Amino acid sequence: MSIERIIERCEALYGDLDLSYVREFKKEHHVKAIGFMPVYVPREIIHAAGMLPVGLMGAGSALEIIKGDSYFQSYICHIPRSTLDLGLNNRLDPIDGFLFPAICDVIRNLSGMWKILFKDKYVKYIDFPQNFKEGIGGDFYRSEIKELFDDISALSGHSPSPGELNSSIEKYNENRRALGRLYALRAEKPNLVPTHELYLLLRASNVMEVTEHTSLIDEYLAKVVRKVRPIRDNIKVVLTGAFCEQPPLTLIRAIETSGCQIVEDDWVLGARFILGDVEITDDPVKALSDAYLKNTVRTASKFEDDGEKGRFLVEQVRRLGAEGVIFAAPSFCDPALLERPMLQDVLNKEKIPYTSFQYSENTGQFDVMKEQTGTFADSIKLWGE
């Protein structure tokens, strides 16, 4: 496939609110599908049980919300209303079970709403430990994983062996490595990997079977390194705050064309939540738990009590030679917005410039944000160190 064809395919998946891929995959492979909300769930377990994990991220700007709005006050973020709208309009019918990870109070309460409104579906809230000690938080998390494992096994009719779980772990390890290569190439040669292409490739991981997705990334990488694309005089930025409700694709393109080259971001974060590989051991459940406890990104849904708030972000900036940070958070997103002043304070101390705005997944007007990021880029080009 050509690069253009790969991206077209990913964009079609991105815009397919009826989950055609999932419907066809289920039909072809006679399997069930498990949907999950942001940020992270251990997809390896779902995969090992022979089911298709499906990331659910609302409806973007492609849906006029009617039913979903009637369940939420105006001051609740947008992702639960569009997700609920999809559910109430039967567009999530191919999903047999729903996972709601602990990320914020809205997603938490949405899990209870789902239990009431979709009584025939499996619904589980995954409470990730905020204590990261092996004998305390790890002990609890292993029992959460075990419960998920048992539920998923019962739902699929197949209880995977440790070997099968390890095989799935390896497939997701490969996928994260492939995504790592994609991100590394973008950081090194931003002109070769436009962010909107990277984003669409990343979004495809929400629905696509993992090995197929890994192959797709590799195919893209193999083609794109040979491509000649113009080098632009853009500044390098890290974008943060978009780990749950996603910005519309048009907004991502607008940021790029305003003169900002994004070299790191936190969208679709679940696909890159674990840093490095999950170990292949005789106890794969413990390996998944250990990876969560010891080796994940720092993001707002996790508690940080070590006084190192902001260090992860600063390190990203320094490592990738970024010249600034864009704080892009969804409106009414408590985790991102409460986190923001703390991170900005750290950036101030490190003399790293930043700019901030809020969006919602169905934002339709980008001029102001584009003007803002464009001015930010200009100011760095003119006066940056």
Added chain:
Amino acid sequence: MMGKTAHTEIQKEASMVLQKEMIGNHFKLLSQAKAQGKKVVYTFVPGNLNELIRSFGMLPVHPEINALQSAMRKLSGGYILEAEKYGHSEDVCTYVKCDIGMLKMGNIGPLGEKLPPPDLLLLSYTGCFTFMKWFEILRKEYNCPTVMLHIPYQSDGKVTPSMLKYVVNQLREEVVPALEKVSGVKYDESKLQTMLESSARTENDLVYIWETGKNKPSPIDAYFGGVYYIGPIFTAFRGLPECEEYYKQLRAEVDFRVENKLGPMTPEGILKKEKYRLVVEGPPNWTSFREFWKMFYDEGAVVVSSSYVRVGGIYENGFRHDPKRPFETQAEYCFGCYTNLNLPMRISLLEKSIVDYEADGFLINSIKSCNSFSAGQLLILRELESRTHIAGGFIESDLVDPRYFGAANIKNRLESYFQMIDANRGLKTSPSKR
């Protein structure tokens, strides 16, 4: 029970005066804490471990109580603006911004005494995600030791053995060692048990008081009056003798009203005629608390039961602190706080209240900056209407941001709602008879 005072003077019961003294003394102790070598712990109301903190001789500070007290004294608006100057979004919890603003403006507490900085931040992460970020912000501000107690959510309507073990492990291996280290005092289980025994007695009294709301007329308002009734037990006093004294006093006052078939005390005296019996979901507005309350008692509306007064613990289901199982009982207490219950549990609890208390209606006060309460409330409304066949009311306001209290709009909605209850009367029997 009431003094013969002019109509414009705020009417207060002896228990309210007693509570005011207790709070005043506590803030005074806090202001002298550093000079007297007392250690101070900042913690939250839901899932608070007051007995444990007190058993180490430490003094608790509750940031959200400071925020609501500031709001009642008309200080919160300025504090919130101050926090927004530091980059805090308009969209987030106003308790947090009020607290941060107060800190940035000198940390003068709501009673005018300077609050001491914390020696320890004890984050009981119970039923509210924002708590976690709030304490990260405070940790950054104070750079002091922090200990987290993560309470898993009752997502499946139950506490599993693994959830209980997780919390007990945190208490034993994280919280107690942190308290020992900061206080310099060794953990004393018998001291803790004595306090837990006291808590159980107080909890009996509190349940007794809530249950009196089933009388007609109800001798209590379980929302506007209720926020006073929960003051001592949900904050710095549970487990202490003065807390038991307060509830004895309150119980006597309520008993007096039951015996004399009197309605609840309002700021303008005893309510003369109970016209509407309501169940309310959601926190109150604090910036215009009296004005808000007046909208109810002027219409003869009494809140016979409310979910907000369960935010720091639910006792009607039989839970009492059990001194024989000090760690497990503290964990179970935390699990049971209202916002740590899943939505189906919350709906069942409200439905039961509507039926048991023979309510004419139920009302949701949806709070802009409290997603923990608010997300899902429109489904709660639909479900309760469907289950009880009673039409619900829905109003919106905020905790401590005066910009989000639209008095005229709320009053209009309430008046329309009361008219609707009137119109429906005669068409329906009470829920208990169905």
